[in-house]
Amino acid sequence: MADGIPFIPPFDFHEHVVARWTGIEAHDTFCTVLMGALVAIACGWIGCYLILQGMALLGDAISHTVLLGIVVAFLWTGQVAGWATFIGAAVTGMLTALLVEGLHSTSRVKEDAAIGIVFTSLFALGVVLLGVFAGSAHIDTQHVLYGNLELVALGESVQVAGTTVPIAVCQMAVIAAVLMGLIVAFYKELLVVSFDPQLAVSLGLRTWLIRYGMMAVLSLTVVGAFSSVGAVLVVAMLIAPAATAYLLTRRLPMMFLISAAVGVVSSLIGYHIAYWLSVSAAGAMVSVACTLFGAAFFFAPEQGLVAAALRRLRLRMRMHQENILRHLLKPGATTEGAERLAGALGISRLAARWGVASLQRRGWVAAVAGNGAALELTSRGRNQAERLDRAHRLWETYLVQQVGLASDHVHPAAEQVEHLLSEQLFENVDDVLGHPTIDPHGSPIPRSLIADRGPGTFTLSKLRVGDRARVVGLQDAPQGLVAALTEPDHSATEVVELGLTLGQELTVVERFSEPASWRVSLSSGEFRDISHRLADVVLVQLAP
Amino acid sequence: MGPEFFILADATNSSLWSQVVRFWSFQDRAVQTATAGMLLLAISSGTLGCFIVLRRLSLLGDSLGHAVLPGVCLGFMVHWTKDPLWILLGATGSALLASWMIGFIRRHSRLKPDAIMGLVLSGFFGVGTVLLTRIQNLPVGNQSGLNQFLFGQASAISEQDLWFMGTLSLVIVSCVMLAFKELVLTSFDEGFATAIGLPVRGLHYLLMGLTALAVVISIQAVGVVLVSAMLITPAATALLCTDRMRYMVLIAVACAVLAGLVGLNLSFLGRTLPTGPFVVLALALIFVAAYLFSPRYGIVARAVRRLRQAQKTARENGLKSVFLASPHDAPASGVGLETLTKARREEPGATVRMVRALARRGWVTQEGNHVALTDAGLIRARELDRNYRLWEQFLTDEVQLPADHTQRDAENLEHILEPDLVRELEARFKERHG
Numbered sequence: 001m002a003d004g005i006p007f008i009p010p011f012d013f014h015e016h017v018v019a020r021w022t023g024i025e026a027h028d029t030f031c032t033v034l035m036g037a038l039v040a041i042a043c044g045w046i047g048c049y050l051i052l053q054g055m056a057l058l059g060d061a062i063s064h065t066v067l068l069g070i071v072v073a074f075l076w077t078g079q080v081a082g083w084a085t086f087i088g089a090a091v092t093g094m095l096t097a098l099l100v101e102g103l104h105s106t107s108r109v110k111e112d113a114a115i116g117i118v119f120t121s122l123f124a125l126g127v128v129l130l131g132v133f134a135g136s137a138h139i140d141t142q143h144v145l146y147g148n149l150e151l152v153a154l155g156e157s158v159q160v161a162g163t164t165v166p167i168a169v170c171q172m173a174v175i176a177a178v179l180m181g182l183i184v185a186f187y188k189e190l191l192v193v194s195f196d197p198q199l200a201v202s203l204g205l206r207t208w209l210i211r212y213g214m215m216a217v218l219s220l221t222v223v224g225a226f227s228s229v230g231a232v233l234v235v236a237m238l239i240a241p242a243a244t245a246y247l248l249t250r251r252l253p254m255m256f257l258i259s260a261a262v263g264v265v266s267s268l269i270g271y272h273i274a275y276w277l278s279v280s281a282a283g284a285m286v287s288v289a290c291t292l293f294g295a296a297f298f299f300a301p302e303q304g305l306v307a308a309a310l311r312r313l314r315l316r317m318r319m320h321q322e323n324i325l326r327h328l329l330k331p332g333a334t335t336e337g338a339e340r341l342a343g344a345l346g347i348s349r350l351a352a353r354w355g356v357a358s359l360q361r362r363g364w365v366a367a368v369a370g371n372g373a374a375l376e377l378t379s380r381g382r383n384q385a386e387r388l389d390r391a392h393r394l395w396e397t398y399l400v401q402q403v404g405l406a407s408d409h410v411h412p413a414a415e416q417v418e419h420l421l422s423e424q425l426f427e428n429v430d431d432v433l434g435h436p437t438i439d440p441h442g443s444p445i446p447r448s449l450i451a452d453r454g455p456g457t458f459t460l461s462k463l464r465v466g467d468r469a470r471v472v473g474l475q476d477a478p479q480g481l482v483a484a485l486t487e488p489d490h491s492a493t494e495v496v497e498l499g500l501t502l503g504q505e506l507t508v509v510e511r512f513s514e515p516a517s518w519r520v521s522l523s524s525g526e527f528r529d530i531s532h533r534l535a536d537v538v539l540v541q542l543a544p
Numbered sequence: 545m546g547p548e549f550f551i552l553a554d555a556t557n558s559s560l561w562s563q564v565v566r567f568w569s570f571q572d573r574a575v576q577t578a579t580a581g582m583l584l585l586a587i588s589s590g591t592l593g594c595f596i597v598l599r600r601l602s603l604l605g606d607s608l609g610h611a612v613l614p615g616v617c618l619g620f621m622v623h624w625t626k627d628p629l630w631i632l633l634g635a636t637g638s639a640l641l642a643s644w645m646i647g648f649i650r651r652h653s654r655l656k657p658d659a660i661m662g663l664v665l666s667g668f669f670g671v672g673t674v675l676l677t678r679i680q681n682l683p684v685g686n687q688s689g690l691n692q693f694l695f696g697q698a699s700a701i702s703e704q705d706l707w708f709m710g711t712l713s714l715v716i717v718s719c720v721m722l723a724f725k726e727l728v729l730t731s732f733d734e735g736f737a738t739a740i741g742l743p744v745r746g747l748h749y750l751l752m753g754l755t756a757l758a759v760v761i762s763i764q765a766v767g768v769v770l771v772s773a774m775l776i777t778p779a780a781t782a783l784l785c786t787d788r789m790r791y792m793v794l795i796a797v798a799c800a801v802l803a804g805l806v807g808l809n810l811s812f813l814g815r816t817l818p819t820g821p822f823v824v825l826a827l828a829l830i831f832v833a834a835y836l837f838s839p840r841y842g843i844v845a846r847a848v849r850r851l852r853q854a855q856k857t858a859r860e861n862g863l864k865s866v867f868l869a870s871p872h873d874a875p876a877s878g879v880g881l882e883t884l885t886k887a888r889r890e891e892p893g894a895t896v897r898m899v900r901a902l903a904r905r906g907w908v909t910q911e912g913n914h915v916a917l918t919d920a921g922l923i924r925a926r927e928l929d930r931n932y933r934l935w936e937q938f939l940t941d942e943v944q945l946p947a948d949h950t951q952r953d954a955e956n957l958e959h960i961l962e963p964d965l966v967r968e969l970e971a972r973f974k975e976r977h978g
Binding site: 005103120 | 597600601602603605606610621649652653654655656658659661662663665666667669670671672673674675676677678681682683684691694695769770772773776777779780783784817818820821822824825827828831835841843
């Protein structure tokens with residue numbers, strides 16, 4: 001590509017992966033990967049809280065401004081990674097938050113602009129001080145941005161339990177441990193503050209303390225990570241693992257686990273990619289982490305794009321099938337098959353064929369004997385179709401009666417809603433409407449097939465004119481405890497007074513609406529008018 | 545390092561002052577080019593930044609700035625040289641891709657916008673870092689000068705670059721001028737704009753596209769990391785100085801130009817320091833100056849106004865106390881100092897000071913221990929008293945506060961009721977009570 005050296009060198013598994021972990025370089029490899037993993041884990045955990053509290057922007061700002069703290073600490077004490085550095089970082093972190101708060105609460109400048117102004121100014125100051133005064137600090141402006149993870153293993157080391165470990169790694173390990181300790185110790189407080197800040201305030205938690213405490217811990221983490229990943233890429237380590245975890249789970253402990261795993265994997269794979277391509281290790285780590293995020297974005301089982309598309313597809317398929325079912329209910333609708341259906345319903349031929357095949361598999365539709373392509377409903381299919389038909393017509397009735405829409409406006413809405421609401425909900429709608437038998441266009445509403453207690457037992461309110469039935473019991477009227485104590489339910493007494501004793505046979509002779517009532521004739525020949533309230537309570541079985 | 549550096553490098557031997565003078569004489573070619581580039585970028589960023597800040601899109605500017613890095617590297621890789629056309633195209637493509645991606649992720653996930661922007665910002669930067677370090681590790685890419693895009697190096701702007709920058713700036717400024725009214729309206733009242741049929745989404749995309757162009761212009765001079773400062777800080781400074789959109793744009797451009805030139809000068813002084821940080825520091829200083837000293841919204845001006853208001857209130861309260869302490873049927877006859885002190889429940893010295901202030905204002909005359917209202921004082925005192933009663937009545941009638949709750953509110957408001965409001969309250973009072 002350029003001068004004979006290919007831009008992407010060939011990948012040799014042995015040289016680029018295996019050899020790193022065997023031989024004398026293994027220790028350095030291990031330290032580098034460990035550092036990357038510790039940085040990723042610590043940043044990932046804080047990042048979880050940043051994402052949940054919507055503070056990613058402030059986190060971005062602080063990760064830039066700690067440079068100023070580091071440079072000032074260096075100019076004051078000559079240390080590059082000592083205690084002064086950490087104090088300087090914590091101070092700048094909190095200073096950033098204070099300045100932002102001060103700026104946007106005392107002037108017309110809004111919060112996002114305030115953050116931008118504060119962090120670019122402080123960061124610029126840090127870079128200027130670095131360039132002008134701190135030439136001997138071995139921090140060059142470029143690495144300020146993306147760190148130098150590769151050099152960590154070669155830095156000053158200490159002896160820990162018999163092995164030499166770079167100081168930077170020890171510091172990061174301590175930071176990660178402290179972070180874990182704080183999260184465990186203040187788990188409940190952090191939980192409340194993250195998910196319901198107002199509840200936290202009302203519980204008396206000092207949210208400002210927790211917030212500034214988080215800023216301080218964030219600053220310390222960023223400083224620990226600074227030499228490895230720099231000021232800009234640390235933002236990716238704060239957000240990417242946490243965002244990936246956010247898309248994969250809804251439980252907080254799981255979120256911590258997944259973000260840590262993403263961090264470790266990014267560090268490992270990133271290191272090898274960086275070694276193979278001779279590029280910045282931090283850059284490679286971030287690229288891997290973002291790729292993992294991309295994978296979660298597309299393929300997460302619940303929140304992923306693919307899963308959402310599949311859900312939508314399944315819903316559309318179900319709707320097509322149900323529309324086919326309802327269409328076949330129409331008189332004379334045994335059709336010439338899927339093609340005709342497609343035309344009649346306005347869907348593609350493929351969708352129609354697929355729908356018909358699914359319906360045949362479920363035993364709801366069958367080919368007409370003797371006429372190959374034509375289709376008809378089986379008896380189970382007819383039941384299904386009538387349930388849908390009922391839902392559709394009930395919704396139309398509801399829209400006209402309760403919502404006040406004109407009867408020629410309700411069909412499209414009902415076409416959609418019939419698929420989406422549960423059958424139980426439609427029973428409630430039926431009750432609210434007073435158990436109507438005719439829809440706004442004058443067509444009959446199929447009767448309810450849902451039994452109320454035991455097979456074949458219905459409330460009286462579900463009976464139609466001409467039905468013969470026998471009283472078999474009383475539905476428990478749903479009633480709260482307070483109502484039961486203050487206004488005891490007398491339905492049982494009323495029902496008996498009406499003559500509807502157990503075993504009483506009756507026939508429905510007329511239905512009234514507004515208010516809904518049922519006129520029944522008893523076996524003695526007498527007529528009784530039953531109100532809606534009582535009709536909902538009396539249980540009957542249909543005579544065969 | 546081109547020949548331009550040597551012209552200035554030999555200036556390191558001369559004093560700081562002579563270097564400054566030399567800069568501002570604009571004789572050096574390098575200075576001329578760099579200044580021209582800085583002016584172009586100041587004009588485009590200052591203009592667009594006003595809309596960015598008003599629409600609270602500051603973080604977006606930051607994201608786009610960082611996101612151009614991969615595009616710049618890829619543009620470099622076309623000819624393995626800093627060809628301005630390809631670098632520009634790469635940067636623009638990268639910025640537009642990032643901006644699309646932010647929108648896409650936002651629409652299809654439950655992540656909050658700030659997290660998405662931070663992720664895209666640093667993710668693109670990470671990929672850009674991989675490309676950058678790979679290029680730098682290749683022998684051909686070692687002298688690429690690409691790292692100057694990180695913090696900006698205005699002295700590396702070539703004349704060819706200037707042509708492109710000029711064209712883009714022209715595009716930006718013309719688009720903004722042509723669509724000025726529409727952009728302003730959609731920034732302040734999107735609902736109304738949609739209702740009258742303006743293409744609100746189209747204008748939004750236009751703004752995003754223009755911002756991408758402004759970012760691309762700026763990266764040479766101030767670098768990808770600090771480009772958002774060029775967009776945000778001048779506009780925020782202007783916001784603190786004026787309420788009119790036209791003046792806001794002018795002030796923002798002026799601040800950007802001033803800071804750009806000062807920063808440029810600082811970065812030219814004897815060493816090859818990056819330009820970006822110096823420009824940003826200059827911007828910050830100008831912002832702080834506006835924050836403190838802006839005649840309308842500056843902290844100092846607001847404090848002075850508050851102080852004056854407090855003094856006025858204290859004076860008028862003093863006047864009222866004299867009025868109330870004077871005999872009811874002959875208020876002009878005045879009251880003794882001791883009575884006044886007792887009524888006001890304060891130290892005698894304080895009463896004396898207060899009376900002196902009132903006398904200076906021409907509201908009272910003092911003879912020995914006796915204080916009497918002048919005509920002017922009497923008029924003002926009666927006004928205050930009437931305002932007090934009007935407001936008290938309003939609170940009782942309309943707000944339905946119980947009578948014993950109205951005093952403090954009325955005492956505060958009597959000082960600030962304006963004549964129009966007083967007339968309206970009087971009209972209401974007449975209506976209700978005849």
